[in-house]
Amino acid sequence: MSERSLPVDNPFVDPSIHETPSALQGEATLFVAEDASLTLGADSLIILDDRFVHREAANCCGLLPTRSKTTHSIPHYNILDASLDDLELTIQHALPTSKTSCRPSTISYTLIDKSSINAAKSWLAKLLDLAYGNSQRNKRIKVLVNPFGGQGAARKLYASEVEPLLRAAGCEIDAQETTHSGHAVEIARQLNVDAYDVVACASGDGLPHEVFNGLAQQQKPRRALRKVAVVQLPCGSGNAMSINLNGTNSPSFAALAIVKGLRTPLDLMAVTQGEKMYWSFLSQAVGIIADCDLGTENMRWMGSARFTVGILTRLLGKTVYPAELAVKVDIDDKQAIKAAYSHVRSQREDVSGRREWEAHQDLDGDKHDSLPALQYGSVLQDVPSDWEKASLPTLGNFYCGNMAYMSPDTPFFAAALPSDNHIDMVNVDGAIPRLKALDMILAVEQNKMFDMDVVNYRKVSAYRISPKLRPGQKVGYISIDGEKVPFEPFQVEIVGGLGTVLSRNGAVYEFEGPK
Ligand SMILES: Nc1ncnc2c1ncn2[C@@H]1O[C@H](COP(=O)(O)OP(=O)(O)OP(=O)(O)O)[C@@H](O)[C@H]1O
Incomplete structure (x- = not known):
């Protein structure tokens, strides 16, 4: 992403007031x-x-x-x-x-x-x-640094760009490096949530994913997820969390945004696959995106061009990714989605003023201790009868998200909101004309994809997808929050406002929304 607007204006003050109060x-x-x-x-x-x-x-x-x-x-x-x-x-x-x-x-x-x-x-x-303004001062921050994040740059970026700002702001810092994959889950599972306000991940999107999952494994998981805000200091190769919540990919500007951040509830998505259950905060991809993200390891020498080349070759080859899909649809009309989005955005100022207060309410008490029971059960149970079912033999792209940007310059989920209690689901047929497919790539960056007639954009509360290998295909890919998971059916349902993050404005992502 070209560097987004610098946070030099004051989000706490009504911009219409220009005089001294x-x-x-x-x-x-x-x-x-x-x-x-x-x-x-x-x-x-x-x-x-x-x-x-x-x-x-x-x-x-x-x-x-x-x-x-x-x-x-x-x-x-x-x-x-x-x-x-x-x-x-x-x-x-x-x-x-x-x-x-x-x-x-x-x-x-x-x-x-x-x-x-x-x-x-x-x-x-x-x-x-x-x-x-409404932001907490002198936050107590548990910092987790992934020494391998951003191809090894995270440690240095944290020390030079981030820590000096946090210290100058009087934050209490307790920093620790992760030593292995899954370490952040273990740390978050055992974290004394009364001793910290924030867990800050100097990493890509992998560590925040682990921290949400670790907090969800605490003895009082709901309280833990509400008490501690999970944030990202963008030091990895994929930094979607920071781009969405703070409008920046820069570690130092993100540190400033965290110092000034407002507590914001975030919907989390419960994923069941086989016997496993875990939480996703960002996205699930099956089809072309997962294939290009995870199936192009042999092209790593190309750097970031690897993804673009992967997409182009697959689109031109009209590659399909067959699947069976069942969905609990909430809103399937694009105009209605836009209206719902605008409504939340127009309430933004009221909401951001209240957040800090709300987020601290009801932290104690039994009903907030345990995780809510999943409304639709797991992937091992029958699909609920009122879900829409479809066989998609020529599926091209299946992508579900909870945040607008998936990477710099790609606001894939234009209508995504932090806590509207919906998953944004996009699916596109793989057999559409090549020219339309190429148009779609350009449309994402220009925020014009939402309205394209070949793009099926829905707000849903749950779904199950069973991906199949096409004839001759040997390996299939599924990506959850950017990480590879087994190529097996999975089911997802939204749990409204279960997680807590810090954001710049306390209500919406740093994106204009659908045009
Ligand atoms: N010390 C470590 N050694 C190996 N892996 C680690 C270590 N610490 C964290 N990890 C793993 O690294 C993965 C990727 O981390 P992260 O998202 O922070 O970085 P990234 O630069 O964006 O990486 P990637 O491009 O691989 O997604 C996480 O899933 C995490 O489990």
């Missing part, structure tokens, strides 16, 4: 020296300091937005922490150093004299209120 009039400005003042604006901290004139040359490539030679502003969103130690006032903030990176930076002033200490204390409290 009236409650702060008169108290909004703190004089910190004879020639310097700090003013709380509606969306940023404004620093008026004659000494900036002389410092101009040292202003880190002009990256501090400048109003005049003596005035600088820092978005409240970028303020990490602020403190007063005797007369010494210190403000930590995230300073963008490029479109893809920011680093902590410090501003400090010595107050004129002791008489201004009380005013400074209440001014600092207001600054932190504006900086954090």
Whole structure:
């Protein structure tokens, strides 16, 4: 993905208000020296300091937005922490150093004299209120670093891009490297959920998948999943979680988004396959996507082009992936899906204001301890009689998702919402004309795929798919949250708001939705 919009605006403040809030009039400005003042604006901290004139040359490539030679502003969103130690006032903030990176930076002033200490204390409290809005300060974070994530880059990215920002924000950090596949499941299963607010995965999407599953194996799983927010510090090769929730693939901007993140319920999808049961937070793929993701290992030398080449050769060859499908359909009309999406989006501001409070409610008490019983049982039971059944001998792409972006620039599930209690299901026939198939690839990036007549887009609450090998096919692939699972029938059902994440706006993904 080309780097998405930088989070330099303040998501906590109504953008229609451009004046200093009236409650702060008169108290909004703190004089910190004879020639310097700090003013709380509606969306940023404004620093008026004659000494900036002389410092101009040292202003880190002009990256501090400048109003005049003596005035600088820092978005409240970028303020990490602020403190007063005797007369010494210190403000930590995230300073963008490029479109893809920011680093902590410090501003400090010595107050004129002791008489201004009380005013400074209440001014600092207001600054932190504006900086954090409904977000929790000084989060206690269990960090898990996958040393092999992102082809080995995760460890270095975490140390250089992420940790300094978390520390500058006063977060409590307990970092640990995973030593083997499945280690994050074990850590999350045993985690003392009262000691942490967040589990942050410096990894791709594989570790968050494991953490959700580990929390679901705690003795009080529902409480664990509600208490601890699972987040991603994008350091892997697939970073869909961060792109969707925070609009960025950059580890440092994601760290800032987590510092400022709002607790957001996330639907989880219960998967049963054979005797196994586990949780998926992102996607399930059968057909061309799974085949290109998992069946092109022999083309790894091509790098990221491997996926595109894989898709093109299969589309041009009209490759099909036969399957039997049974679905509990909720909404199958595209206009109705758009209307439902717009409704949630329009309520976004109400919702994001309430989330923090709601998410902390009812953490204790028996009814929140255990996982809800699955409504539709497992793949080993009969398919419920009211599900729609179809035989799909020429299925091309079967893809189900819970988030909009599946990778940078591919908002495959335009109408996906974090907690609407639906799985977004897309299926496309493999026998459609080649030109249409190629159009579809381009349409994904331009957010035009949703409306294409060859694309069957539905909101569903459960389904079962039984994939078959086509004549001559030796190996079949199924991908769940990007990881390979056995090529066997599986059943999925949605469990509304079971998981908790942090997101930038507390209500919807960082995507415009279906056009
Ligand atoms: N120390 C380790 N050694 C080997 N595997 C590990 C280790 N720690 C975690 N893993 C596994 O690595 C897998 C992929 O992790 P992750 O998604 O974080 O990285 P990634 O760079 O996106 O990787 P991939 O491209 O393989 O999906 C996870 O399923 C996890 O089980």
